[in-house]
Amino acid sequence: NAGVMQNPRHLVRRRGQEARLRCSPMKGHSHVYWYRQLPEEGLKFMVYLQKENIIDESGMPKERFSAEFPKEGPSILRIQQVVRGDSAAYFCASSLIAGGVDEQFFGPGTRLTVL
Amino acid sequence: AQSVTQLGSHVSVSEGALVLLRCNYSSSVPPYLFWYVQYPNQGLQLLLKYTSAATLVKGINGFEAEFKKSETSFHLTKPSAHMSDAAEYFCAVSDRSGGRRALTFGSGTRLQVQP
Numbered sequence: 001n002a003g004v005m006q007n008p009r010h011l012v013r014r015r016g017q018e019a020r021l022r023c024s025p026m027k028g029h030s031h032v033y034w035y036r037q038l039p040e041e042g043l044k045f046m047v048y049l050q051k052e053n054i055i056d057e058s059g060m061p062k063e064r065f066s067a068e069f070p071k072e073g074p075s076i077l078r079i080q081q082v083v084r085g086d087s088a089a090y091f092c093a094s095s096l097i098a099g100g101v102d103e104q105f106f107g108p109g110t111r112l113t114v115l
Numbered sequence: 116a117q118s119v120t121q122l123g124s125h126v127s128v129s130e131g132a133l134v135l136l137r138c139n140y141s142s143s144v145p146p147y148l149f150w151y152v153q154y155p156n157q158g159l160q161l162l163l164k165y166t167s168a169a170t171l172v173k174g175i176n177g178f179e180a181e182f183k184k185s186e187t188s189f190h191l192t193k194p195s196a197h198m199s200d201a202a203e204y205f206c207a208v209s210d211r212s213g214g215r216r217a218l219t220f221g222s223g224t225r226l227q228v229q230p
Contacts, residue, residue: 004158033217042205043159045217056217091158095216102209102216106151106158 002027004094004107005074012113019079019086021110025094032075033104034067037089049075082114117142119206121221129229134193136224138180138206141187147209148189149218150180154202162204165189176200201228 005024013019025032030051035043048056049069060067064082069075079086089111093104122137140146147166151159163174170182180191189206203225207218 031216035218035220042220042222043218045219048217059217093159093218102147103161103164104218106160108158111156 004092004105006090006092006107006110008110009108010111010113012115013082014115015083016081019082019112021077021079021090021092021112023075023077023092023094023107025075025092026096026105029094029096029105031095031097031102032069033093033095034075034077035091035093037091037109039088043091046077079112082112084114087112087114117146117208117210117219119208119219119221121204121206121224123224124222125225125227127227127229128196130198131195134178134191134196134200134226136191136204136206136226138189138191138221139187140189140206140208142208142210144210145184148180148182149207149209150174150178150189150191151205151207151220152202153205153223159205162191196226196228198228198230201226 007022032049034046037043045059047060047067064080066078089109091109092107095102095104118141120139149164150162152162153159162178163172165172165182173179178193203223205223206221209218
């Protein structure tokens with residue numbers, strides 16, 4: 001069973017461009033979470049999605065960032081008009097709710113560099 | 116709001132020595148608690164989790180952690196460090212109540228193992 005897949009693993013963008021990060025959850029998982037890790041810091045929650053629904057976006061910046069998890073296909077985290085401060089590692093996790101405990105399985109991350 | 120504090124951003128031990136990584140949490144209700152390990156340029160891997168069963172939790176690679184409600188702590192230990200344990204370790208908490216399923220992470224502890 002393949003784990004959580006993220007692509008690309010590394011992404012370089014110039015200021016003002018758009019970044020699209022993709023996440024394919026583990027097979028059978030319908031819950032997806034996005035986290036951001038700034039250099040030398042822990043992970044910070046951004047958004048939690050189920051298929052076709054955003055459940056909790058309390059950690060998402062109000063502007064330029066959006067996320068979706070369509071009925072078919074991977075979850076997408078989209079950053080418009082990137083700035084240098086967006087440079088970070090973005091991790092996706094997925095879970096299968098069982099017994100009320102959400103064990104989240106993490107992907108390898110996408111490392112975004114904004115020039 | 117819940118939070119996680121990891122005391123010591125860097126811990127160095129000798130190979131074969133005891134590993135102790137500290138984690139204290141703040142939560143209005145008893146939470147779920149997790150320890151994750153991150154190797155360089157990789158995603159997070161779950162070491163162990165506390166879900167209100169036994170207070171002493173055993174995980175992978177010889178790690179264990181003890182939930183102490185009176186101290187609001189969930190410290191991670193390993194009796195004998197191995198060179199391959201060198202990595203960054205994150206403590207995380209998940210709120211049981213409501214629909215919020217995001218993980219709140221500590222800032223991490225980087226473990227160095229000296230030969």
